[in-house]
Amino acid sequence: MTSNTARRLRPFSQVDVFSVEPYRGNPLAVVLEAEGLDTEDMQRFANWTNLSETTFLLPPTDPRADYRVRIFTGSEEFPFAGHPTLGSAHAWLEAGGVPRQDGELVQECGAGLVRVKRDGDRLAFAAPPLTRSGEVAESDLARIASGLRMPREELRDSSWLVNGPEWIGVLLDSAERVLAIKPDYAAMAGLNIGVVGPHPAGSEFGFEVRTFIPGDAAAEDPVTGSFNAGAAQWLIGTGRAPESYRVAQGTVLGRAGRVHIDALDDDIWVGGHSVSCIEGFVLL
Template sequence: MSSPSPRSRPFHQVDVFSREPYRGNPLAVVVDAEGLSAEQMQQFANWTNLSETTFLLPPTDPRADYRVRIFTGSEEFPFAGHPTLGSAHTWLESGGVPKSAGFVVQECGAGLVRVKHDAGRLAFAAPPLTRFGTVEDTLRRQLAAGLRLPEAGILDASWLVNGPEWIGVLLESAEQVLAVQPDFAAMGALKVGIVGAHKPGADADFEVRTFLPGDAITEDPVTGSFNAGVAQWLMSSNRAPAEYVAAQGTVLGRTGRLHIKAEDADIWVGGHSTTCILGSVLL
């Protein structure tokens, strides 16, 4: 039996987490993905050669406004940060009207995620960590080798899993974060993010980098899921204030800025989104 003929579907490419277009993290969004199989979605996501591609679908949960499936070039994620903000931005730009005043509710593999407007930006409520805790010594040694650092240079390390299986590594300073030249072979298949504090007076409070060995993109420009986990980790250990700004993508020539805020029981991760490409795709 032959596959159905491709049809034209609305397509957006969105720059997320930067006030300046083309200086954040790009996201491909297929607005009407009904009828596509997981295999077709994965093939298209691999073809775009971006860190993530999302596909918008009608929700299956009556509380949600839309459903999203999130694919990297090689796998599907239950949740990811910049795809959440970019998808919400695109859904709203395409005429979506939220069911609830003040919030867009996204349905994804990790459940329901709330997105709200905050100071001219969209922000998502960080989902709970499904794995959180200190990494074992053997893994810590692998992290040190992968980052080309002495073990003593790692102040702390923790699992920060909220979809992607991130490991967070705390370094002494933002300068140390920027100086890291990773050994991806030593890192193996680990998804690793590093964070260090800037000196007072800088335009950001923390510098962040994230590494994805084995992917087509080995260093992600700006990573919402990792920053959501880092915020929960650093705030719970009194290493970060209840509101701060993280910079990411500096070594890649990007100007990513993530606005983090603890509010009641939630931690919100926000940033600017800009549509850079608007058209259609045959799928």
């Protein structure tokens, strides 16, 4: 360890997010009481967990916040991410955290303050503002079409959807077409791609989503809160989605990711269930 603080046992939780069924959502490692760990300590441990994200909970620096979170992938720190937000809030509440205001807690992260509320037996976060949106370069769209192994004209629309992670969203004609994708990661290396397609009218879900993260370890993310937050702002804003709908994600991976979207007043809330699967202590 690089910090001057001696290692000690710290409460630890591994949470499955965006699924009511354990082991069918997106896992998250959460280290509570992370005071004394420096950035290198956190990055090393996040790399070791071998999960898409690991979070570290700390006392807030903003008096309006209930706690502060730092979010790490195996190789970098994110200012914001969706399933780490809900999973961290779930772990903090289960560990006895009491929000400053009833029914809603405030998380401090690199992107600022994020509100999290109870939505029945789920938690939901208020989608942060997009820091980049709009037109995607034609050269990037050509690479995406190649990476999705489909003609360019099948990409019905597209938009940058950056709210921490740098997503590009693309819209296809149908959920069936989304589920049929067999990605060529090398063709779209360096781009984080989220693909959306509508289910038929009357279906249980409004949209099917898949997200692809080409890199040293090419991966499809099981369920992605940050992308669904940006996609909801895009789809609702362009009239392609109603103000409330449900998303299925992770289907091809054998997961049962379920994302609940609700536009209320000036906020878009992104919600889902979380289930604790591992609880104990970690020596850090």
